[in-house]
Amino acid sequence: MPNAVEPRTESPIHLADALALLAEPDAGAWRPIAGGTDVMVQITGEIGEPPERLVDLWGLDELRGIEVDGDVLSIGALTTYTELRRSPIVAEMLPVLGEVAATIGAAQIQNRGTIGGNVINASPAGDTLPVLLALDAEMLLVSASGERTVAASEFWPAYRQTARRHDELLRAVRIPLASDRQVRFRKVGTRRAQAISKVVMALAWRGANGQPWHDVRLALGSMAATTVRAAATEGVLNVALPTRETADAAAAALAGELHPIDDVRSTADYRLAVAGRILHRLIRDDGGW
Numbered sequence: 598m599p600n601a602v603e604p605r606t607e608s609p610i611h612l613a614d615a616l617a618l619l620a621e622p623d624a625g626a627w628r629p630i631a632g633g634t635d636v637m638v639q640i641t642g643e644i645g646e647p648p649e650r651l652v653d654l655w656g657l658d659e660l661r662g663i664e665v666d667g668d669v670l671s672i673g674a675l676t677t678y679t680e681l682r683r684s685p686i687v688a689e690m691l692p693v694l695g696e697v698a699a700t701i702g703a704a705q706i707q708n709r710g711t712i713g714g715n716v717i718n719a720s721p722a723g724d725t726l727p728v729l730l731a732l733d734a735e736m737l738l739v740s741a742s743g744e745r746t747v748a749a750s751e752f753w754p755a756y757r758q759t760a761r762r763h764d765e766l767l768r769a770v771r772i773p774l775a776s777d778r779q780v781r782f783r784k785v786g787t788r789r790a791q792a793i794s795k796v797v798m799a800l801a802w803r804g805a806n807g808q809p810w811h812d813v814r815l816a817l818g819s820m821a822a823t824t825v826r827a828a829a830t831e832g833v834l835n836v837a838l839p840t841r842e843t844a845d846a847a848a849a850a851l852a853g854e855l856h857p858i859d860d861v862r863s864t865a866d867y868r869l870a871v872a873g874r875i876l877h878r879l880i881r882d883d884g885g886w
C-alpha cells in the first residue's frame with residue numbers, strides 16, 4: 598500500500614533559513630517543494646519514494662524575479678509559467694520562453710508550476726529543458742556555503758538526475774542574451790493542452806538575416822533518458838543558409854543520429870518521423886521557401 602503519511606513541512610520566508618535546513622547532516626531527507634505540481638503527484642508514494650520532510654520554497658522572494666543583468670536574462674527559480682507568459686521582459690528579450698510556457702499543462706499548472714521545478718524534476722519530457730540547453734543557459738545554485746553555476750550542458754547527467762547537491766537550491770536560471778541569436782521551439786503531444794511531449798525540439802542559431810547560420814544548437818526532449826543535443830545535425834546546419842537542401846540534409850542527419858525511445862506515450866518510429874518533420878519546418882520558417 599502507498600504510504601500516505603503527511604510529511605513534516607517547514608515554510609521559511611528567508612533563503613538563509615531554507616539553506617540552513619538543507620545544511621543539516623541528514624539534508625537528503627528534506628525535499629524542496631515549489632509549485633508542487635510534480636511533488637504532489639509523488640506524495641502518496643504511488644510513484645517513487647514519498648518525501649519525509651518538505652521545505653516549502655513558496656515564501657522565498659529571493660528566488661523570484663525576472664531581470665536583465667548585463668547581457669544575461671536572469672529568471673528566478675520560483676517564476677511560474679504564467680509569469681513567464683505575462684512578462685514584458687521575456688516578451689522583448691526571449692519570447693520563446695513565453696511560447697514554451699504556453700504549452701505546459703493548462704492554466705492551473707501554469708499558475709503553480711515553476712521553471713525551477715521543471716529544471717530540477719529533470720524529466721526527459723520537461724518542456725523547458727531543450728530550450729535552456731539550446732540557449733546555453735546556466736543554473737545558479739545556492740547553498741549555505743555559497744553559490745556556483747553549472748552549464749545546462751552538464752546539468753542533467755543521467756535519467757532524472759541533476760548536478761544539484763542535496764544542500765543546494767536552484768536560485769535562478771541565467772540565459773546569455775545575443776542580439777543576433779534566433780531560437781525556435783516546437784512541441785508535439787497528443788493534445789494542445791495537458792499533454793506530455795512525444796517530441797519537443799528547440800533550435801537556436803546566430804547570424805544576420807540572409808547570412809549563413811553559426812553557433813547552431815539543436816536540443817530534443819522525450820527522445821532519450823535525458824534531453825539531448827544533436828551534434829551531427831548541428832554540424833550540417835553550421836555555416837549553412839536555411840535552404841530546402843540544407844533542411845533535407847539536416848533532417849537526414851537527424852534520422853541518422855537519433856535513437857528514440859519507445860514508451861507509453863509514443864513509438865520510436867513516430868518520434869523519428871516527427872522529429873525530422875519538425876526540424877524541416879523550423880528551418881523553413883526562417884528560409885521563407
Ligand SMILES: Cc1cc2nc3c(=O)[nH]c(=O)nc-3n(C[C@H](O)[C@H](O)[C@H](O)COP(=O)(O)OP(=O)(O)OC[C@H]3O[C@@H](n4cnc5c(N)ncnc54)[C@H](O)[C@@H]3O)c2cc1C
Nearest residue numbers: 629631632633634635636702710711714715717723724767
Ligand atoms: C496535470 C499536469 C500537467 C503537466 N504538464 C506538463 C507539461 O506539459 N510539460 C512539462 O514540462 N511538465 C508538465 N508537468 C510537470 C510539472 O508541472 C512541471 O515540471 C513544473 O515545472 C514543476 O514545477 P513545480 O514548481 O510545480 O515543481 P515541484 O513539484 O514543487 O518540484 C519539482 C522538483 O523540483 C524540486 N525543486 C523545485 N524547486 C526547486 C528549487 N528552487 N531548488 C531545488 N529544488 C527544487 C523539488 O524538490 C522536486 O524534486 C505537468 C504536471 C501535471 C500535474
